[in-house]
Amino acid sequence: MATVVPVDEFVTDEWYPGFKPALDHAGWAVEPFRTFDKADEERFWFLDFHWPRGLTPMGLIWNEDGYSWGTQLAAESLPLPPGRGITQRIAGTHTYAAAIDVTDEWEIGERARRMMQNLPRFLENFEGTWAERRAEVDSWWTHLQSVDLRSLQLPELGGYLRKARQFHKRAFEIHFEIMYPLLANYVGFYGACTEMGIDPGQIAKFLQGYDTKIMETDRALWDLTRKARNAGLGEVFAAHDATAMRAALSAHGGAAAGWLTEFDDFLQVYGYRTEGSCDIALPSWIEDPTPALGMVKTFLLKDTDHDFEAALANAVEEREAAIDAARSSLSREEQEVFDAGLASCQAANFPWWQDDHNYYIDLRVSLPMRWATQQIAEVVGADASDDTIFLFWPELLQVVDGERNFAEFKGIINDRKQYFDHWYGRRASMPKVLGTIPEAVTDPILIEIFGLNSHFLTAVQAAGDDSDVKTLSGVAASRGRARGIARVLTDADELHRVQPGEILVCESTSPNWTPAFAKIAACVCDGGGTLSHAAIVGREYGVPTVTAVGLATVVISDGDEVEVDGTNGTVTVFKRAEHPDEVVSA
Amino acid sequence: MSLVLDLDELRPDTATSVGGAKIGRLVEMGAAGTVVPGGFVLGVDAYRTHFRASGLDDWIGGIVRSLPADPSDDRVAAASEEIVGAIRQVALTDELCDAIADRYAQLCKRRGDDALPVAVRSSATGEDGVQSSFAGIFETYLGISGAVEVIDAVRDCWASLFGPRALCYRLERGISHDDMPMAVGVLELVAAKASGVAFSVHPVSGKPDRIVVEGSWGWGEAVVQGLVTPDRGEVGKSDLRPLRYTVATKKVISDYDPASRRVTEREMPPELRDARVLDDEELCAVADAVRRIEQQYGHAVDVEWVLARDRAPGGPVHVVQSRPVTVAGPAPAPAAWSPASFALKYAFQGNR
Numbered sequence: 001m002a003t004v005v006p007v008d009e010f011v012t013d014e015w016y017p018g019f020k021p022a023l024d025h026a027g028w029a030v031e032p033f034r035t036f037d038k039a040d041e042e043r044f045w046f047l048d049f050h051w052p053r054g055l056t057p058m059g060l061i062w063n064e065d066g067y068s069w070g071t072q073l074a075a076e077s078l079p080l081p082p083g084r085g086i087t088q089r090i091a092g093t094h095t096y097a098a099a100i101d102v103t104d105e106w107e108i109g110e111r112a113r114r115m116m117q118n119l120p121r122f123l124e125n126f127e128g129t130w131a132e133r134r135a136e137v138d139s140w141w142t143h144l145q146s147v148d149l150r151s152l153q154l155p156e157l158g159g160y161l162r163k164a165r166q167f168h169k170r171a172f173e174i175h176f177e178i179m180y181p182l183l184a185n186y187v188g189f190y191g192a193c194t195e196m197g198i199d200p201g202q203i204a205k206f207l208q209g210y211d212t213k214i215m216e217t218d219r220a221l222w223d224l225t226r227k228a229r230n231a232g233l234g235e236v237f238a239a240h241d242a243t244a245m246r247a248a249l250s251a252h253g254g255a256a257a258g259w260l261t262e263f264d265d266f267l268q269v270y271g272y273r274t275e276g277s278c279d280i281a282l283p284s285w286i287e288d289p290t291p292a293l294g295m296v297k298t299f300l301l302k303d304t305d306h307d308f309e310a311a312l313a314n315a316v317e318e319r320e321a322a323i324d325a326a327r328s329s330l331s332r333e334e335q336e337v338f339d340a341g342l343a344s345c346q347a348a349n350f351p352w353w354q355d356d357h358n359y360y361i362d363l364r365v366s367l368p369m370r371w372a373t374q375q376i377a378e379v380v381g382a383d384a385s386d387d388t389i390f391l392f393w394p395e396l397l398q399v400v401d402g403e404r405n406f407a408e409f410k411g412i413i414n415d416r417k418q419y420f421d422h423w424y425g426r427r428a429s430m431p432k433v434l435g436t437i438p439e440a441v442t443d444p445i446l447i448e449i450f451g452l453n454s455h456f457l458t459a460v461q462a463a464g465d466d467s468d469v470k471t472l473s474g475v476a477a478s479r480g481r482a483r484g485i486a487r488v489l490t491d492a493d494e495l496h497r498v499q500p501g502e503i504l505v506c507e508s509t510s511p512n513w514t515p516a517f518a519k520i521a522a523c524v525c526d527g528g529g530t531l532s533h534a535a536i537v538g539r540e541y542g543v544p545t546v547t548a549v550g551l552a553t554v555v556i557s558d559g560d561e562v563e564v565d566g567t568n569g570t571v572t573v574f575k576r577a578e579h580p581d582e583v584v585s586a
Numbered sequence: 587m588s589l590v591l592d593l594d595e596l597r598p599d600t601a602t603s604v605g606g607a608k609i610g611r612l613v614e615m616g617a618a619g620t621v622v623p624g625g626f627v628l629g630v631d632a633y634r635t636h637f638r639a640s641g642l643d644d645w646i647g648g649i650v651r652s653l654p655a656d657p658s659d660d661r662v663a664a665a666s667e668e669i670v671g672a673i674r675q676v677a678l679t680d681e682l683c684d685a686i687a688d689r690y691a692q693l694c695k696r697r698g699d700d701a702l703p704v705a706v707r708s709s710a711t712g713e714d715g716v717q718s719s720f721a722g723i724f725e726t727y728l729g730i731s732g733a734v735e736v737i738d739a740v741r742d743c744w745a746s747l748f749g750p751r752a753l754c755y756r757l758e759r760g761i762s763h764d765d766m767p768m769a770v771g772v773l774e775l776v777a778a779k780a781s782g783v784a785f786s787v788h789p790v791s792g793k794p795d796r797i798v799v800e801g802s803w804g805w806g807e808a809v810v811q812g813l814v815t816p817d818r819g820e821v822g823k824s825d826l827r828p829l830r831y832t833v834a835t836k837k838v839i840s841d842y843d844p845a846s847r848r849v850t851e852r853e854m855p856p857e858l859r860d861a862r863v864l865d866d867e868e869l870c871a872v873a874d875a876v877r878r879i880e881q882q883y884g885h886a887v888d889v890e891w892v893l894a895r896d897r898a899p900g901g902p903v904h905v906v907q908s909r910p911v912t913v914a915g916p917a918p919a920p921a922a923w924s925p926a927s928f929a930l931k932y933a934f935q936g937n938r
Contacts, residue, residue, distance in 0.1 A: 081934050112934075116926040123925055184929040191932025192923070197830075329830045331795035331822040340923030444933045 003437040003460075007045075010036045010091035010434070016057050017415040019392050026064040026393065027169075029072035030100055031087040033063040036434075040089060044441065045096035045434040046452060049508035049527050050277045052491045054093030054423045057416065058373060058389040058396070061168065062278045062366070063088050063095060070172030071445070072100070074180050078119065081112040082442040085176075092423035094430050097450070099443040115184075122181045126348035133174045137360050140167040144368040145272075149375040157376050158400030164368035165393075171365040178353065183444050186350035186531070189341040196334045198326045201476055201567065204530050205322040207345055208539055209315035210352045213359030214511045215540070217270045219308045221292065221515060224259075224266060225299040231255040234300050242294030242496065267292070273363040275492055275512045280366045280373065280389055294496055295515040302500055306518045315540055351536050354449075358511045380406035390416040428490055432526065432551065433460045451475065451508075451527040451548030455569070459550025472556075474549035476569035477530055478538030482522040483563040483574070486556050503564060505556050508547075509534040517541040522564035524552045524571050538566070546571050589632035590685040592692075593625055593771075604629045606709030606769035611908055618882045620875060621902035624696075625704065625773035626689040628740060630711055632682060633767045636744075640676045643764075646748065650763070662753050669748040678737060686740065686772070687733035693774065701731040703775040703842065705906070706739035708746055710768040712761075714909035721909075723752045724768070728805055728849035729775060729842050736772055743770045775849075776904045779895045780863045781806030781840075782816055784872055785888045785911055786823070786880035794886070796829060797821045797873040801863045805840040805849045806890050806906075813851055814838040817863040821873035828869055833862045867899050875903045886911040 012035050014020055026033065055062070067086045075085035084100040102108050122129070144164055152160060186207075193203045228237060233249070233256055240248040249256040267286050274282040275291045285292045299306070323342070330338055373388040373396070380399060382388060388396060390413045398404040437460060446452045455474050487498045488505040492512045498504060500519040508527045517523070517537050521544075525534050528547030538545030544566030556562060556573055563572045591604065598617040602610025605627040616622040637643045649665050657665075678686075694702040708724035725746035727739040746752065747768045756763060782801030787794045800809060800816040808814040819831040839854045864872070876889050890907040897903075921927065 081930065083934070112930055116930065119926045119929055120924075184933040185925045187933035188925055188928030188931065192928045331793075331829060332824045332827075333795040337921065337923045341925075341928070344923065344925055442934050 004041060005431055005434045005437070007036045007038065007041045007091075007434050010089075011038055012036070015060070015090065015392070016093075016390075017419055018412040019057065019395070021392070022394070026061075026068070028064065028068035029076060030084040031068065031072065033060070033068045033088055036089045036091060036096075041435050043098050043435050044438050045089060045098045046446075046450060046527075047430055047432050047507075048088070048095040048097045049450070050510070051095060051279055052276075052427060052507060053279075053281070054420060054427065055090070055095060055279065056093075056281045056386075056389045056420060057392045058280045058369070060090065061165070061280065061369070061393060062172075063090070065165070065169040066172045066175070066278060067097065069169055070176040071180075073173060074176035075100075075443075077177070078115055078122075078180050078184075079111045080180060080184075080443065081108045081115055086443065086445065091430065091434070092426065093420055094423060094427065096434055097446075098435070099441055099446055101442070119181050119184060123185055123344055123348045126178075126182070130178060130353070133178065134360055137171055137174065137365075140170070141364070141368075149371055152375070154376070154379050154400050154402070157372055157379065158397065161369060161372040161376070161396070161400065164372050168365050168369060171361045175357065175361050178357070179445065182348055182350040182353055183448060183531070185348055186345055187444050187448060189345045190530075192337060192341050193326070196330055196338065198329070198338075200530075201479060202322045202326060204351060204535070204539060205319055206326070206342055207319070207349050207351045208536075209312060209319045210349060211312065212352060212356040214355045214514060215308070215312075217273070217359070218514055220266055220270055221295055222299060222306050222308060222518075224263060225296050226305050227262060228259055228296055229300060229305075231259055233259060237297045237300050242290045242297055245293040245297065246289060263289070263292075272367060273359070273512075274366065277358070277362040277510050278366055280370045281386065282366070283370075284364070284367055291492075291512065298496065298519060299515070302519060311540065311542075314542075351531055354531060355511070355533070355536055363511060376400060382406065383410070387413050390420070428553070432554070448529040448531045451525070451529045451532060453529060453548055456527070456548045456550045459548075472524075472546075472549045472552060472571040472573070474524075474546040474552075474569050474571065475529055475535070476566055477528065477532070477535035477547040478523075478543060478545035479567040480522075480542065480544035481563065481565045481567065482544050483561065484521045486524075486558065486560045486562045488553055488556055488558040490553070503562055505552050505562075507553055508532060509537070513537075517543050522546075522566065524549055524556070524562070524564055526550060526552050588685070589635060589682060590626055590628050590689050592689065593622075593627060593773075596627070603711075604631075604769070605771065606630055606711050606767075607714045607909070608707060608709035608907055609769055609771045610709070611714070612771070612773075612906075615879060615882065615905060615908060618878070620879060620882075620905050622905055623705070623773040623776055625693060625771060627709070627772070628682075628686065628770045630767040630769045633744060633769065636676075636678060636682065637767075639679070642673060642676060645672065646763070650753075653757070657757065659750075659754075662757070663750045666748055666750040666753050670745040673745040673748065674741060678741065683733075683737055686737055690733050690736050690772065693772070697774065703729045703731045703847070704736065705771075705773045705775050706730050706736060706743060707771040707773060707907075708743040708768055709771050710747060710766045712766045720752070720755060722810065723749065723755060725749075726807075728807060728840070729847060731847050735847070740770045740772075744768055773906070776892045776906070777895045778805045778892045779897065780804070780868075781890070781892045782809045782863075782872075783888060783890055784876045785886070786876050787886040787911060788820075789888070789911065795823055797823055797876050799864065799869055799872050799876075799891075801872075801891075802834075802836045803839050803854065803858045803861075803863060805842075806892065807840040807849060808838045808851055809840075810890065813840075814854070819864060819869045821870055823873075823877060826870050826873055826877070828866045831862070831864075831869065833860065835860055836863075864893075868893060871901075871903050875905055879905065879908050883910070 067088045072085035082102050086097050087100050088095050088097045190203050249260050271285040276282045374385045377385045377388040399406050441452045484503045486503050486505045495516050501521050503522045504520045505524045508525050514537050523534050523545040525547045544564050546569050561574045596613045598614045601613035609627045612622045694700045706727040713720040730739045784799040799819045802809050802814050802816045809816045814836050815834040817834050820829040836854050838851050843850045872891050880887050887908045888911045892904040
């Protein structure tokens with residue numbers, strides 16, 4: 001008997017107050033983005049971890065350009081034999097995603113035949129292809145960044161906005177054009193390794209220890225931390241909240257002013273980066289450096305610097321040792337398969353790309369659209385700079401094209417902001433899954449990145465009796481064991497609550513969570529696989545990590561004591577946090 | 587033609603027809619350079635002569651023919667009990683007893699031990715076939731000493747041709763016991779430090795690139811009968827390189843019991859329970875012997891091996907038995923790396 005989680009509560013044809021889209025309002029490759037209807041209950045939907053706050057009307061563009069265009073186009077062109085990419089619905093402001101299955105056996109076979117031809121070609125040319133795509137993305141970026149928006153009139157801003165959207169859409173074509181084949185190759189190699197009896201916990205290590213743009217950013221941030229400590233700024237950082245840090249440092253003058261200059265130089269290189277993936281609602285570090293300053297503040301709490309050189313050298317050493325150990329247990333014939341597979345995965349290294357690409361795409365690609373919406377807000381005299389992201393794309397085009405007056409929208413923008421806040425408040429209690437829970441899903445992105453593997457599906461099926469759960473299981477993503485106090489976070493904004501030695505419990509992590517790995521004792525995620533961000537960073541930092549736990553953020557309460565076994569993929573909840581009511585009555 | 591022959595007197599090309607499947611293969615392996623224990627064999631003619639002259643043949647034939655087409659286990663067990671009882675009632679002829687006693691005495695003399703412990707092994711015609719292996723159905727007695735005891739053990743081996751499992755097995759396959767007369771080998775018992783079995787392909791996956799060795803302390807009966815979880819090692823076949831080794835907790839040992847003058851099972855001495863049985867040199871020596879036997883026969887084999895107590899590094903591995911391995915399905919060679927094939931197999935099946 002299949003487990004079905006009803007969708008009724010979320011069935012509506014209104015996306016946000018006052019907006020019911022026209023059918024052709026956005027492009028799509030296989031299936032358009034929309035709200036839930038009752039028939040969707042027959043499919044399997046899971047809460048997407050990328051946007052823990054929910055998405056604003058303009059933010060929903062990602063669902064159109066990323067999922068309904070990027071994943072579907074890539075899945076059709078590789079093609080994925082059993083799937084046409086990812087589709088999605090919104091419940092309130094929260095995104096649920098699902099696979100689009102190919103069900104006809106003949107068609108699956110035909111698609112497999114094409115994949116067999118295309119995948120090797122792609123892999124052979126990966127290095128050149130990724131270099132070309134990066135250059136293309138950089139070219140778009142440089143161009144869009146070079147425009148002085150303050151000099152533009154409303155119609156020209158409209159032109160810029162359309163171009164920024166084109167960049168956004170193209171970036172996600174590239175993103176999934178690369179991601180599907182790279183991931184398929186990695187998963188195939190993973191399968192070959194397990195077939196040869198290699199410990200699955202070792203396989204990701206074979207591909208670790210290659211430097212990425214994200215690691216480069218983290219290193220630069222630690223450099224700044226060391227400089228702050230050496231300049232005697234520890235007390236200034238300790239005394240002020242991150243939001244007030246820039247002002248405090250300016251006021252402090254002297255060494256602090258010098259440090260700020262270096263910090264601004266850092267931002268020019270690494271600061272075009274948002275505190276979350278692909279969301280127009282998020283500022284870059286340049287616009288709001290609070291997150292970066294907050295990280296320096298946190299890092300200063302640790303007595304010692306994080307030694308990146310040593311960590312990288314250690315990762316490389318561990319990689320080579322893991323490869324040697326695995327090879328020594330293989331016969332000559334198996335070694336030939338292993339060596340060829342490893343060479344293929346090293347040349348087209350998915351775990352590396354999975355971190356590296358965030359710098360080029362996910363963390364900056366929404367910024368030009370954001371700049372445009374902010375400047376439009378300025379030009380039309382909006383009350384707040386974020387008013388314009390509470391308009392939908394067709395509405396904003398009507399404004400810039402002079403078809404409608406911005407003032408007409410002021411009331412609805414207020415309603416929509418309240419609507420956004422209402423659903424943000426509901427995030428923690430949103431169902432992790434909706435519809436009909438399947439035995440298995442086939443899309444490798446859903447399995448490896450979202451963690452919709454057997455652990456997860458079993459956990460969500462058993463959701464009804466979670467009251468007695470003491471031991472949770474998931475994917476052993478980064479080995480080691482640690483015990484500590486759980487910090488259950490819904491958002492990277494809350495990272496400042498995490499103290500050194502505590503255990504991070506969250507839906508999932510993205511690159512902006514990375515610096516926290518230098519201080520946490522362990523990490524537990526609802527989603528993810530061996531290749532999700534937390535898994536990769538957990539291994540780089542030597543932090544025991546378990547992913548795909550399914551309901552960690554539901555079962556574990558903030559302040560619980562938990563033990564994380566990253567080697568075996570288990571999380572044991574030792575002691576529930578005292579319930580506040582009980583404390584009061586005691 | 588003599589009914590009892592020294593193994594040295596058998597020629598590889600006729601050894602199987604004279605001495606049955608197991609002894610035949612021992613002679614073939616010995617001729618090809620594998621170290622096998624010495625001894626003598628009561629040939630299939632000894633069996634035929636004894637069973638025909640005593641009237642057992644006709645009598646047994648009558649009982650087997652009287653069984654219904656699809657007999658119950660109880661019926662088979664009753665028939666078996668009747669036949670085995672009768673075989674044990676009928677004494678061997680004086681001539682045959684004298685021949686056995688004489689060969690045993692010669693073997694004792696050669697080894698300088700007048701109560702030399704021996705292994706008495708069934709060697710039926712047609713056992714170890716690829717279609718029907720009769721694996722583990724016929725008896726082997728380890729550690730027998732004294733002519734009278736050897737003669738009793740010979741008769742017990744013959745009786746095992748009609749044990750309930752043997753009867754059932756033949757009935758299911760429509761094989762007549764007339765077509766598988768049983769020779770019996772009387773072989774010098776190698777003083778075993780460790781023993782076990784080995785496969786020239788992986789017995790489960792069928793991978794042909796490795797030799798899998800299982801072993802424990804003492805003699806191999808506990809391993810063969812599955813009474814002990816043995817250590818398990820794998821060796822690359824092409825380069826004889828140790829690939830992996832798992833030390834098991836071994837709770838039972840087949841050891842020589844002077845009181846009963848048999849190799850029997852007892853609790854493993856504590857200091858040996860978790861001790862690694864084979865070092866790399868020994869592991870590879872076993873694998874080397876197995877590889878040679880596979881090359882000799884041109885097909886996959888399983889082998890029972892013994893490491894003698896006095897074996898020094900570089901010394902021989904004794905092989906006491908081998909037969910064609912029975913693995914389900916063809917043995918897959920490791921597929922060459924092909925990203926698309928492995929992606930197809932693993933990335934799109936939803937089986938993670």
